[in-house]
Structures are given as C-alpha cells and as structure tokens.
Amino acid sequence: MAETINQWAVITIVLSGVALCFGVFFIRNHNREAHMRAMILASSFATIFLVLYLTRLGLGYEKRYAGPDTWRTAYYVLLISHIILATLNLPLALGALWNAYKGLKAAKNLSNIDAPVARGFFNKHRAWVRWTVPVWLYVAVTGWIIYLVLGQYGEVIKG
C-alpha cells in the first residue's frame, strides 16, 4: 500500500515537472491561455504529490540508502538539497500563483495584462517565477532520481 502511494507520488511530481516545461514553452510563445492552463495543471499535480507524500509519511513508510559507499555522500547531498528545495518550492509557487491571480483579477482577461492596474502584479509574477521554475524543476528531477536510486539500492526501514 505505502509502496504504491510512493510510486504515485513520484509519477505526480514528474508530471508536474512536465506540465511546468509546457507552461514555460507556452509563455515563451506568447500563448497566455495555454500557459495558465498548463500551470494550473502543474500546480494540481504538485498538490496531489504533497497529499500522497504526507499520507506516506503518516503511514510511517521509510527507505534508507544501502548502496555502494562511494556514492553515499553524493546521494545524501542530493537528498538533502531535494528536501530543502521541495520545502522552499511551496511558498515560491504560492507567491507566483497569488500574483498571477491578483493580476488576472485586476486585468479581467489575459489580453489586458498590460493595463496599469495589472502590470505591477505580473511584474511581481515574473520576479517570483525566476526562482520558482528552476527550483520546481530541480525538485521534480531529483525526486525521480532518488526514487530510482532507492528502487535499486534502498532498504525498507519502516512500513
């Protein structure tokens, strides 16, 4: 049961990373509507991930690295950086979403985002996403790597 939840958690965090890449691609191509949809999808996957991850923690399931010693330090550097940035990703994503929401509300529609009432919010949105996007991508990619490493070299210590 906990193992299945863990698998779905990894699938959802990877899907959120894929949706994020589409979202960035769309905005680079000035497609705001598709950008908004992709980012809402990415945020929904990330929310499902969080629920699954917390459920897994609640079930007390845990795996420990039991692979070659030469890779132990690299593994823990990856794991600790992943945990720190995953925690940071939540307020970063909320800051980006909040400013997009306020901007859209002020602009009334996406073709009006340059209106003076909305511009400030979208400037802030751009400032937040400068950090949100790389952090989110790092978390999605390293989450997947950690899952693969533990699939190969992990040993269940609880669950």
Ligand code: HEM
């Ligand atoms: C956490 C979720 C989101 C992330 C990570 C994100 C990411 C981005 C990125 C990377 C850019 C390009 C910034 C640049 O060129 O400097 C951008 C711009 C933009 N985003 Fe988002 N976005 C998110 C959510 C949303 C949502 C929900 C909306 C819907 C209103 C939205 C609307 C826009 C618009 C209109 C722009 C263009 C802003 C401008 O031209 O100044 N974004 N976003």
